[in-house]
Amino acid sequence: MSCPICHAQTDPKYRPFCSRRCADLDLARWFNGSYAVPSQREEDAEIPDADEGTFGGTSGDGRLH
Numbered sequence: 467m468s469c470p471i472c473h474a475q476t477d478p479k480y481r482p483f484c485s486r487r488c489a490d491l492d493l494a495r496w497f498n499g500s501y502a503v504p505s506q507r508e509e510d511a512e513i514p515d516a517d518e519g520t521f522g523g524t525s526g527d528g529r530l531h
């Protein structure tokens with residue numbers, strides 16, 4: 467398991483990320499991505515309540531099964 471942001475070794479404290487920094491970066495990227503896609507509803511995508519949804523996903527960001 468590697469950090470989805472920088473592919474460094476994952477820290478159990480911040481998994482699936484390697485650090486708090488990357489966790490914040492991913493959140494910011496998630497927000498930017500949701501706002502950049504006009505077809506996505508902001509009210510649904512505003513707060514991802516499934517933080518662990520990104521744990522198993524590598525290519526499909528924000529896609530929940």
Ligand SMILES: [Zn+2]
Nearest residue numbers: 469472484488
């Ligand atoms: Zn990282």
